[in-house]
Amino acid sequence: MKVRTRSSAIIGTICLIASLALTTASADEPAAPRQAAEVTLKKVATAQNPIAGAAGPGDTVWIAERAGTVRVLDDQGLGEPVLDISDETTTDGERGLLGVAFDKEFAHFYISFTNLEGTSTVDEFAVEDGKIQPDTRRTVLTQTQPYANHNGGDIRFGPDGYLYIALGDGGSGGDPHGNGQNLDTLLGKLLRIDPSGGEPYAIPPDNPFVDDPNAKGEIWAYGLRNPWRFSFDAGTGDLLIGDVGQSAWEEIDWASADSKGGENYGWSQMEGNHPFRGGTEPANHVPPVHEYDRNGLGCSVTGGYVYRGEAIPDLKGQYLFSDYCDGTVRALRMENGKVTGESDLGVNGGEVISFVEGGDGELYVLAIGGTVSRIDPA
Secondary structure, eight states, X not given: OOOOOHHHHHHHHHHHHHXXXXXXXXXXXXXXXXXXXXXXXXXXXXXXSEEEEXXXXXXXXXXEETTTEEEEEETTEEOSOSEEOTTSBOOSTTOSEEEEEEOTTSOEEEEEEEBTTOOEEEEEEEEETTEEEEEEEEEEEEEOOSSSSOXXXXXXXXXXXXXXXXXOOOSSSSOTTOOTTOTTSSTTEEEEEBTTSSSSOBOOTTSTTTTOTTSOTTEEEEOOSOOOEEEEOTTTOOEEEEEOOSSSEEEEEEEOTTOOSOOBOOTTTEETTEESTTOOXXXXXXXXXXXXXXXXXXXXEEOOOBOOOSSOGGGTTOEEEEETTTOEEEEEEEETTEEEEEXXXXXXXXXXXXXXXXXXXXXXXXXXXSEEEEEEEO
């Protein structure tokens, strides 16, 4: 197993802080936010730059570390790495191991990472008896990246059984190549593919652009800058995306479970609800359900999950999210895709890089500095 030095880990973290800090604090917050539930953050493990996670077989939670390792969290804590690709990736810029996912049957495990050339890569492993089978590894999808930032990288299976992949606009700043609105590239998009339906994958026949000769059939939604973290509501199937803004507005986007796809979230003509650098709002722009500005401590939204656990009844049905720079865990109350209230949960997770949903619906908060915490009732 490869072990990064303390200094390299610190340097990598500093680089991530600098490159991710392209977003927002809270706008239009009520003067005295109503607390939705009494919660606490219970530290359950320490990892080396934990960055993503997924519910695994046997009530486990699998935690990805940015430098390229995956470790399993159970009642005994974090075990030794079950996967190590640290010689295949780099933590330069916003690169590294960025996402992990299981299919519904826990028969396959997927990783999303940038390789040594910076190319976004999604690989698949077969899983038997809860263990990765290294010899079954295959590459499902790749996408070259023009810059070292805005890779996106989150992956997860939707309620429909298809694999969704989030890719940023390619990086730099201001979307210099216009990828967000260009349907002829996978950059700046949320993709939807069937990894078991073809070699290396199949495009679902009901994807919104399969019959458009000027568009990539893999695209499910577009107009995204850096959709760092997205999730599906385990109760309703609704989709929520935390899209990192450029310099003024952070946004959370929503689509109902019965959506046919094709949503245009506006980037780079729009940043949140606001024209970006003189941009014109597209006629089919789907505005965010929530946004906040950079006038406070926030800089980069970290999308989370709708809480569907049992431990905190007062929190059920609310969407939890945070910000990489602010660290406050917040909750949105929503009805039919409309936000009806926002709450400060009164806990701070530090440099919150990701949330993880366990198989029981309980939520974990990952801080890039190393803390893995569970949201518990206070």
